[in-house]
Amino acid sequence: MFAAHGNYLIENNGDCLKIEATGPFNKEVIDNFHAELKSYISELTHKNWQQLIIMKEMSLFTPEAEQALCHTLDYRINNGLSVSAIVVESIYHSFIKQQLSRCYAKYSINHAFFTEVNEAKIWIEQQL
Template sequence: MKYAHGEYVVSRCGAIMAVQAQGPWNLECVVKFAEDYLSEREGLAGNRWGDIVFVTGESLFVPDAADALKSLVKSVMKLGLSHIAVVLGNSTVRSSTKMQLEKIYNSLGIAHVFVETNDQAVHWLESEGYLVDKRALAIHYLKSPTNPN
């Protein structure tokens, strides 16, 4: 986990970027996350990909962090990000998190879904045509003390 007022783990799993994030998040954390996310996604250059974002804890953004996340999503949409599945199962502030992310995603016009479990997220992304490397995803989840499996 990377820490800067908020924690996260990010990995590439096939045509999916997997993110485990525990909030709340400030601008410093989102900026560092953006650097790590962009570095991990380099292997997807020229291809479209989806995200699975598993949020835990008090999964909220302060306003400047939300703006930074919106800028990140907008920039990576130009590189190929086209679908985001957000797993809310372990968020302690689910409806607030959903409202905050829904506002960002709707303003950008990116396809997204909010689900309760990892399996639901994987199923939705596979139904949208993505290849999810489930072995890499399982390894990704072992990197975090907030392992959802």
């Protein structure tokens, strides 16, 4: 097992989880993230909830981390995730979008990518 690489912060904003993440990410940090995420999801009292994800700097995933991330998305969908807005604040925007799109497409999650947090928040509201 390797040391976890990457950082994240999860906030519960009522019916929307806000996740800020800075990579690069390996499988170990995604496993830690998933364990912590489960406790936040268990606190949500709404049947359907949204997430706002802010990806910063070099938020790229190793192949194992990308696979683990897909697993977390499956869990989120099965526990009420209805929409996901992803803000990418990185010069690696196209690579990050490509990696995340593979996971999101696999589970047909309603999602969109943005460069500004306010645009993402507006889009989430429009999806409700």
